[in-house]
Amino acid sequence: xxxxxxxxxxxxxxxxxxxxDCTIAVEKGEIAVIVGPNGAGKSTAMKAVxxxxxIHTGNVFLDGEDITKLSPQxxxxxxxxxxxQTNNVFPSMSVxxxxxxxxxxxxxxxxxxxxxxxxxxxxLGDKRKQNAGELSGGQRQQVAVGxxxxxxxxxxxxxxxxxxxxPIVMDELFDxxxxxxRTGLSILMVEQNARxxxxxxxxxxxxxxxxxRFTDTGQAxxxxxxxxxxxxxx
Ligand SMILES: Nc1ncnc2c1ncn2[C@@H]1O[C@H](COP(=O)(O)OP(=O)(O)OP(=O)(O)O)[C@@H](O)[C@H]1O
Ligand SMILES: [Mg+2]
Numbered sequence: 001x002x003x004x005x006x007x008x009x010x011x012x013x014x015x016x017x018x019x020x021d022c023t024i025a026v027e028k029g030e031i032a033v034i035v036g037p038n039g040a041g042k043s044t045a046m047k048a049v050x051x052x053x054x055i056h057t058g059n060v061f062l063d064g065e066d067i068t069k070l071s072p073q074x075x076x077x078x079x080x081x082x083x084x085q086t087n088n089v090f091p092s093m094s095v096x097x098x099x100x101x102x103x104x105x106x107x108x109x110x111x112x113x114x115x116x117x118x119x120x121x122x123x124l125g126d127k128r129k130q131n132a133g134e135l136s137g138g139q140r141q142q143v144a145v146g147x148x149x150x151x152x153x154x155x156x157x158x159x160x161x162x163x164x165x166x167p168i169v170m171d172e173l174f175d176x177x178x179x180x181x182r183t184g185l186s187i188l189m190v191e192q193n194a195r196x197x198x199x200x201x202x203x204x205x206x207x208x209x210x211x212x213r214f215t216d217t218g219q220a221x222x223x224x225x226x227x228x229x230x231x232x233x234x
Contacts, residue, residue, distance in 0.1 A: 002026060006025070008058040009057070010055060013053070019041050019045055031202050035205070035207070037208065041210035051067070076153075081148035088140075089147065099146055155186045162174070170193060
């Protein structure tokens with residue numbers, strides 16, 4: 001079984017289903033990317049995996065354990081971390097306080113993890129006393145990812161980590177995501193920059209109207225004429 005297996009998820013908001021038999025799997029140390037048009041249900045799929053949305057059909061397994069009924073907080077304790085698409089930092093708190101907030105479930109010494117985050121994102125160490133709301137978009141995303149890493153997750157979930165940043169910062173963030181995956185973490189991310197994201201993805205999912213439309217390696221999807229034409233701008 002895959003390290004993360006979210007199988008046959010059907011569910012949505014209230015009585016309206018957004019996801020229809022949607023399946024997402026991520027192996028250990030692998031980068032999996034979800035792409036698809038606006039409103040396809042990409043963020044909804046992430047919320048379902050993280051337990052923020054009730055699915056009435058389907059199951060979520062992490063490392064072989066059925067966690068379908070667990071709350072998001074309990075999933076964090078099992079090794080999941082989620083960086084949502086919006087409002088993912090506390091703007092009026094300092095960088096360091098944001099990182100401390102990320103560790104709220106931990107009872108052990110968090111200083112070593114804070115230093116690890118600063119070595120991964122040196123700019124955050126320089127700005128540790130500055131309010132997160134004063135940082136640039138790319139730096140704020142680093143705070144959000146750093147905060148998620150504070151729980152020492154095994155699966156890091158990122159919803160559009162490069163939204164609103166310049167192409168150079170996007171490349172930098174993708175390089176950092178590759179570095180994080182190389183440490184053995186599994187990454188599941190949603191990306192609007194589909195071509196660039198599939199380029200670094202071990203596996204890609206194209207979602208359309210809450211359904212799996214194409215699933216393959218990142219390379220195979222990039223080379224698929226239909227995927228290129230319909231989802232990658234030719
Ligand atoms: N909190 C909510 N309550 C009701 N409907 C919602 C809610 N959030 C999203 N939806 C609806 O669910 C559908 C899928 O939305 P979702 O945010 O998952 O799409 P997405 O693929 O992440 O889009 P985008 O690329 O714009 O981020 C849309 O029709 C949206 O209107
Ligand atoms: Mg979204």
